[in-house]
Amino acid sequence: MSVPELIRIVSRDSPMALAQVERVRAELAALYPGVRTAVVPVKTTGDKWMGDLSQVEGKGAFTKEVDAALLAGEADLAVHCVKDVPADRPLPAGTTFAAFLKRDDIRDALVHPGGLTLDELPAGTRIGTSSVRRVAQLAATHPELECVPFRGNANRRLAKLAAGEADALLLAVSGLERIDRRDVISEVLSPETMMPPIGAGILALQCREGDTELIDAVSGLGDPDTHREATAERMFLHVLQGHCNSPIAGYARVDRGGELSLRACVFTPDGKTRLNAHEWAGRLDPATLGTSVAVALLRQGAREIIDGIPH
Ligand SMILES: NCc1[nH]cc(CCC(=O)O)c1CC(=O)O
Structure with missing residues (x-):
């Protein structure tokens, strides 16, 4: 070569x-x-x-x-x-x-200086995040928490947290690992608790x-498996045609037997409506799996949810 x-x-x-x-x-x-x-x-x-x-x-x-x-x-x-x-x-x-x-960890993590888990956080705890995906999911499962807009690269967000601009943060595990700050994680959230973004890690x-x-x-x-996962996930998002304010989440997985599946969700910003789809590729190539999962969500009304959100 x-x-x-x-x-x-x-x-x-x-x-x-x-x-x-x-x-x-x-x-x-x-x-x-x-x-x-x-x-x-x-x-x-x-x-x-x-x-x-x-x-x-x-x-x-x-x-x-x-x-x-x-x-x-x-x-x-x-x-x-x-x-x-x-x-x-x-x-x-x-x-x-x-x-x-090769894909890194796809999960989000809670960063709470006191070391509490998401379920232990007292009502009114300010979570620093500007992500519509994270805000919608937190609103659905932890309505007692308050999200405050938070931007900047991960190091800056950690500095703003230390300065008291929020009480806790949600950040990608992979990102924290890359900046060598896994130490700040108080809880790693399962994909069921906090569905990751398309392309995570x-x-x-x-x-x-x-x-x-x-x-x-x-x-x-x-990495061949990552290639299949990325292709399915990106085609899913392409067919769905979201915009930057659409709470969309999902991830593809190649299991140990080499089978590809894709799970994905669309939320309303308040998290009250959640559309779900989960399909196995079977004989489909990754891009067609992505298309199929997007169509499944469109059939459930994803277009109306996405277009109904100001952007
Ligand atoms: N927009 C910032 C960004 N872009 C990718 C990652 C995480 C690393 C990754 O998923 O590759 C992050 C930080 C975060 O969401 O916490």
């Missing part, structure tokens, strides 16, 4: 994103000893704008500037959290996913479409 002499890797410049780049560099070095890599950090709109993300023009607040650097030839490889890559439209023209790395490597030497080389970092 021939590998480019130098691979320039572009990503957001948050501590989490830079840790993700280090994982990619380590995996590249393990597969291709002697390969040279360089890091091109960029700030995205989502990093700069601390208000409501739905007010940011268009989607891809965490990916737009990264994609632009790739397309402009300022870098050769982009590292994205799949969770942050819009799925309602194709990838930016001229780019392609070359690999999905998956890193995608994106290249320019014509860069076949690099695409072939980095595809060696891909």
Whole structure:
């Protein structure tokens, strides 16, 4: 396998994103000893704008500037959290996913400085989160808790928590692991308690479409099961056509026997209505499974719920 002499890797410049780049560099070095890599950090709109993300023009607040650097030839490889890559439209023209790395933990965690679990939190506890998915699910199961808007990268959210701007946080386990802060977790929430977002815990490597030497080389970092899960989940979101204020959650799983299934939900913002679907792929390919689960939710009224939410 021939590998480019130098691979320039572009990503957001948050501590989490830079840790993700280090994982990619380590995996590249393990597969291709002697390969040279360089890091091109960029700030995205989502990093700069601390208000409501739905007010940011268009989607891809965490990916737009990264994609632009790739397309402009300022870098050769982009590292994205799949969770942050819009799925309602194709990838930016001229780019392609070359690999999905082996999936990390998909679960959310409660971060409470006093070490309490979700069920132990007293009424009125302020949970710092701006995620409509987390807000809807908490409203359904823990209506006595109060959600307060909270933005910024994970390190900043932990700092704001320490400064008393909230009493507890919900953050992805995988993200906390990447910034080496698993220690702050007071409870890991099961996917049944807090259904994860589409693409949770998956890193995608994106290249320019014509860069076949690099695409072939980095595809060696891909994990086949994660590829199937990511494909099913992203097609599900594509067919559903959500917007940034739609509480949508779900995850695909390849079980030990190699069987793929996809479970997904759509909520109203108050969490009072929850549509559920769970299907096994059987003979279907991952993308068709994603389509089928989306159609199952549309049949239950998902379109009306999604379109009824201001955005
Ligand atoms: N938008 C921020 C973001 N993007 C991806 C992750 C978590 C890591 C992942 O799922 O890959 C996070 C932080 C969080 O939700 O707590």
